[in-house]
Amino acid sequence: MAPGSKKGEGHDAQDAHGDEIEEMLRTQIRSRDIHDPALEAAFHRFPRHWFVPASLQHRACEDGPLPIGEGQTISQPYIVALMTHLLRLTGDEKVLEIGTGCGYQSVMLAALCSEVHSVEVVPELYEGTKKRLAEFTDPAIKRIHLYLRNGRDGVPEAAPFDRILCAATADTVPEAWKSQLRTGGWMVLPLGQEAADLVIITKQSETEFTKRVVIPVRFVPLV
Numbered sequence: 001m002a003p004g005s006k007k008g009e010g011h012d013a014q015d016a017h018g019d020e021i022e023e024m025l026r027t028q029i030r031s032r033d034i035h036d037p038a039l040e041a042a043f044h045r046f047p048r049h050w051f052v053p054a055s056l057q058h059r060a061c062e063d064g065p066l067p068i069g070e071g072q073t074i075s076q077p078y079i080v081a082l083m084t085h086l087l088r089l090t091g092d093e094k095v096l097e098i099g100t101g102c103g104y105q106s107v108m109l110a111a112l113c114s115e116v117h118s119v120e121v122v123p124e125l126y127e128g129t130k131k132r133l134a135e136f137t138d139p140a141i142k143r144i145h146l147y148l149r150n151g152r153d154g155v156p157e158a159a160p161f162d163r164i165l166c167a168a169t170a171d172t173v174p175e176a177w178k179s180q181l182r183t184g185g186w187m188v189l190p191l192g193q194e195a196a197d198l199v200i201i202t203k204q205s206e207t208e209f210t211k212r213v214v215i216p217v218r219f220v221p222l223v
Helices: 010-014 016-032 037-045 055-061 078-087 106-108 123-133 137-144 173-181
Strands: 066-069 072-074 094-098 115-120 146-150 161-166 181-191 197-205 207-219
Touching: 016 037, 016 078, 055 066, 078 106, 078 123, 078 161, 078 181, 078 197, 078 207, 094 106, 094 173, 094 181, 106 115, 106 123, 106 137, 106 146, 106 197, 115 123, 123 146, 137 146, 146 161, 173 181
Parallel strands: 094 115, 094 161, 115 146, 161 181
Antiparallel strands: 066 072, 181 197, 197 207
Protein backbone atom coordinates (compact mmCIF):
# COMPACT_ATOMS: atom_id res chain seq x y z
CA MET A 1 0.00 0.00 0.00
CA ALA A 2 1.03 3.58 -0.56
CA PRO A 3 2.43 5.68 2.30
CA GLY A 4 -0.39 7.25 4.24
CA SER A 5 -2.92 4.65 3.11
CA LYS A 6 -5.43 3.02 5.41
CA LYS A 7 -6.14 -0.68 5.56
CA GLY A 8 -8.81 -1.53 3.04
CA GLU A 9 -8.55 1.77 1.15
CA GLY A 10 -5.15 2.03 -0.52
CA HIS A 11 -3.80 4.55 -2.99
CA ASP A 12 -7.05 5.10 -4.92
CA ALA A 13 -8.79 6.51 -1.84
CA GLN A 14 -5.83 8.81 -1.28
CA ASP A 15 -5.88 9.97 -4.91
CA ALA A 16 -9.62 10.66 -4.69
CA HIS A 17 -8.88 13.61 -2.43
CA GLY A 18 -5.79 14.79 -4.29
CA ASP A 19 -7.36 17.57 -6.36
CA GLU A 20 -9.32 18.91 -3.41
CA ILE A 21 -6.22 18.95 -1.21
CA GLU A 22 -4.20 20.65 -3.94
CA GLU A 23 -6.84 23.37 -4.21
CA MET A 24 -6.76 23.76 -0.43
CA LEU A 25 -2.98 24.14 -0.52
CA ARG A 26 -3.20 26.72 -3.30
CA THR A 27 -5.95 28.87 -1.80
CA GLN A 28 -5.33 28.49 1.93
CA ILE A 29 -1.64 27.73 2.43
CA ARG A 30 0.50 29.10 -0.41
CA SER A 31 -1.72 32.17 -0.67
CA ARG A 32 -0.76 32.91 2.95
CA ASP A 33 2.95 32.69 2.18
CA ILE A 34 3.69 29.19 3.42
CA HIS A 35 5.75 27.43 0.77
CA ASP A 36 6.98 24.12 2.17
CA PRO A 37 7.15 21.12 -0.20
CA ALA A 38 7.68 18.58 2.59
CA LEU A 39 4.69 19.92 4.48
CA GLU A 40 2.55 19.88 1.34
CA ALA A 41 3.52 16.26 0.75
CA ALA A 42 2.33 15.45 4.28
CA PHE A 43 -1.06 17.04 3.55
CA HIS A 44 -1.44 14.72 0.56
CA ARG A 45 -0.05 11.74 2.44
CA PHE A 46 -2.63 12.05 5.22
CA PRO A 47 -5.91 13.51 3.86
CA ARG A 48 -7.83 15.50 6.46
CA HIS A 49 -10.91 13.54 5.36
CA TRP A 50 -9.62 10.55 7.35
CA PHE A 51 -9.65 12.48 10.64
CA VAL A 52 -13.07 14.12 10.71
CA PRO A 53 -16.45 12.46 11.38
CA ALA A 54 -17.96 10.75 8.34
CA SER A 55 -20.79 13.28 8.30
CA LEU A 56 -18.25 16.09 7.83
CA GLN A 57 -15.91 14.53 5.28
CA HIS A 58 -17.41 16.64 2.50
CA ARG A 59 -16.20 19.68 4.47
CA ALA A 60 -12.72 18.32 5.22
CA CYS A 61 -10.91 20.96 3.16
CA GLU A 62 -12.87 23.92 4.46
CA ASP A 63 -10.88 26.93 5.64
CA GLY A 64 -11.80 26.54 9.30
CA PRO A 65 -11.92 24.19 12.29
CA LEU A 66 -14.41 21.31 12.47
CA PRO A 67 -15.90 19.54 15.51
CA ILE A 68 -14.51 16.10 16.35
CA GLY A 69 -16.58 15.40 19.47
CA GLU A 70 -16.14 15.89 23.22
CA GLY A 71 -16.28 19.65 22.73
CA GLN A 72 -13.02 19.62 20.74
CA THR A 73 -12.13 20.58 17.17
CA ILE A 74 -9.68 19.73 14.42
CA SER A 75 -7.72 22.88 13.65
CA GLN A 76 -8.08 24.91 10.47
CA PRO A 77 -5.71 23.56 7.76
CA TYR A 78 -3.84 26.88 7.65
CA ILE A 79 -3.20 26.77 11.40
CA VAL A 80 -1.94 23.18 11.17
CA ALA A 81 0.34 24.26 8.33
CA LEU A 82 1.55 27.39 10.09
CA MET A 83 2.30 25.75 13.43
CA THR A 84 4.06 22.83 11.77
CA HIS A 85 6.04 25.15 9.50
CA LEU A 86 7.15 27.24 12.49
CA LEU A 87 8.68 24.14 14.08
CA ARG A 88 11.15 24.01 11.15
CA LEU A 89 11.47 20.24 11.31
CA THR A 90 14.36 18.60 9.48
CA GLY A 91 13.54 14.95 10.19
CA ASP A 92 15.66 14.24 13.26
CA GLU A 93 13.66 15.99 15.97
CA LYS A 94 11.79 14.54 18.93
CA VAL A 95 8.54 16.46 19.37
CA LEU A 96 6.14 16.76 22.30
CA GLU A 97 2.56 17.41 21.19
CA ILE A 98 0.04 18.64 23.74
CA GLY A 99 -3.52 17.79 22.70
CA THR A 100 -3.70 14.75 20.42
CA GLY A 101 -7.33 15.34 19.50
CA CYS A 102 -8.17 13.26 16.43
CA GLY A 103 -4.50 12.63 15.58
CA TYR A 104 -4.31 14.81 12.47
CA GLN A 105 -1.56 17.07 13.76
CA SER A 106 0.21 13.99 15.14
CA VAL A 107 0.55 12.34 11.75
CA MET A 108 1.62 15.59 10.10
CA LEU A 109 4.44 15.82 12.64
CA ALA A 110 5.33 12.14 12.26
CA ALA A 111 5.76 12.64 8.52
CA LEU A 112 8.40 15.29 9.22
CA CYS A 113 10.31 14.25 12.35
CA SER A 114 11.73 11.17 14.07
CA GLU A 115 9.51 10.88 17.18
CA VAL A 116 6.18 12.30 18.29
CA HIS A 117 5.10 12.00 21.92
CA SER A 118 1.47 13.11 22.00
CA VAL A 119 -0.61 13.69 25.13
CA GLU A 120 -4.41 13.67 25.35
CA VAL A 121 -6.44 14.21 28.52
CA VAL A 122 -9.89 13.20 27.17
CA PRO A 123 -10.23 9.39 27.34
CA GLU A 124 -12.73 9.19 24.45
CA LEU A 125 -10.44 11.12 22.11
CA TYR A 126 -7.41 9.11 23.21
CA GLU A 127 -9.13 5.78 22.57
CA GLY A 128 -10.62 6.95 19.28
CA THR A 129 -7.28 8.17 17.95
CA LYS A 130 -5.47 5.06 19.13
CA LYS A 131 -7.96 2.99 17.15
CA ARG A 132 -7.78 5.32 14.14
CA LEU A 133 -3.99 5.24 13.90
CA ALA A 134 -4.04 1.44 14.07
CA GLU A 135 -5.85 1.51 10.71
CA PHE A 136 -2.88 3.08 8.94
CA THR A 137 -0.12 1.18 7.18
CA ASP A 138 2.22 4.16 6.82
CA PRO A 139 5.54 3.53 8.62
CA ALA A 140 5.46 7.07 10.04
CA ILE A 141 2.69 5.96 12.42
CA LYS A 142 5.24 3.92 14.36
CA ARG A 143 6.94 7.19 15.31
CA ILE A 144 3.87 8.29 17.30
CA HIS A 145 3.62 7.50 21.02
CA LEU A 146 0.27 8.28 22.64
CA TYR A 147 -0.30 9.10 26.32
CA LEU A 148 -3.53 9.52 28.27
CA ARG A 149 -2.67 12.13 30.89
CA ASN A 150 -2.84 15.81 31.73
CA GLY A 151 -0.93 17.70 29.08
CA ARG A 152 0.40 20.20 31.60
CA ASP A 153 2.67 17.45 32.93
CA GLY A 154 4.26 16.73 29.55
CA VAL A 155 6.13 13.44 29.16
CA PRO A 156 9.14 13.62 31.49
CA GLU A 157 10.17 10.03 30.80
CA ALA A 158 10.78 10.89 27.12
CA ALA A 159 12.41 14.31 27.65
CA PRO A 160 14.25 16.32 26.54
CA PHE A 161 12.36 17.40 23.43
CA ASP A 162 13.67 19.40 20.49
CA ARG A 163 10.26 20.96 19.84
CA ILE A 164 6.94 21.31 21.65
CA LEU A 165 3.61 22.03 19.97
CA CYS A 166 0.41 22.76 21.88
CA ALA A 167 -3.01 22.89 20.21
CA ALA A 168 -4.87 24.50 23.12
CA THR A 169 -4.56 27.91 24.69
CA ALA A 170 -3.21 28.57 28.19
CA ASP A 171 -2.51 31.71 30.21
CA THR A 172 1.05 30.69 31.01
CA VAL A 173 3.55 28.06 29.90
CA PRO A 174 3.62 25.12 32.34
CA GLU A 175 6.96 24.74 34.08
CA ALA A 176 7.05 21.07 33.04
CA TRP A 177 7.22 22.07 29.38
CA LYS A 178 10.04 24.51 30.03
CA SER A 179 12.09 21.89 31.84
CA GLN A 180 11.40 19.21 29.22
CA LEU A 181 12.45 21.42 26.28
CA ARG A 182 16.03 21.04 25.16
CA THR A 183 18.20 24.17 25.36
CA GLY A 184 18.22 25.66 21.87
CA GLY A 185 14.81 24.17 21.11
CA TRP A 186 11.50 25.99 20.86
CA MET A 187 7.79 25.56 21.35
CA VAL A 188 4.86 26.82 19.28
CA LEU A 189 1.62 27.43 21.14
CA PRO A 190 -1.28 29.84 21.68
CA LEU A 191 -1.02 31.98 24.82
CA GLY A 192 -3.94 33.89 26.31
CA GLN A 193 -7.64 33.30 26.85
CA GLU A 194 -10.28 34.35 24.33
CA ALA A 195 -7.82 36.77 22.71
CA ALA A 196 -4.80 34.51 22.33
CA ASP A 197 -1.60 34.94 20.35
CA LEU A 198 0.28 32.20 18.57
CA VAL A 199 3.82 32.48 19.90
CA ILE A 200 7.24 30.91 19.51
CA ILE A 201 9.12 30.47 22.78
CA THR A 202 12.79 29.58 22.48
CA LYS A 203 14.86 28.15 25.31
CA GLN A 204 18.13 30.08 25.34
CA SER A 205 19.37 28.51 28.58
CA GLU A 206 17.93 26.68 31.58
CA THR A 207 16.64 29.99 32.94
CA GLU A 208 16.28 32.23 29.87
CA PHE A 209 13.42 32.07 27.36
CA THR A 210 12.51 34.45 24.54
CA LYS A 211 9.05 34.95 23.04
CA ARG A 212 7.96 36.03 19.56
CA VAL A 213 4.33 36.72 18.69
CA VAL A 214 3.22 35.42 15.29
CA ILE A 215 -0.52 36.08 14.83
CA PRO A 216 -3.71 36.34 16.92
CA VAL A 217 -5.57 33.01 17.08
CA ARG A 218 -8.54 31.28 18.68
CA PHE A 219 -8.15 27.82 20.25
CA VAL A 220 -10.03 25.64 22.70
CA PRO A 221 -8.66 26.06 26.25
CA LEU A 222 -6.07 23.72 27.72
CA VAL A 223 -7.81 21.41 30.20
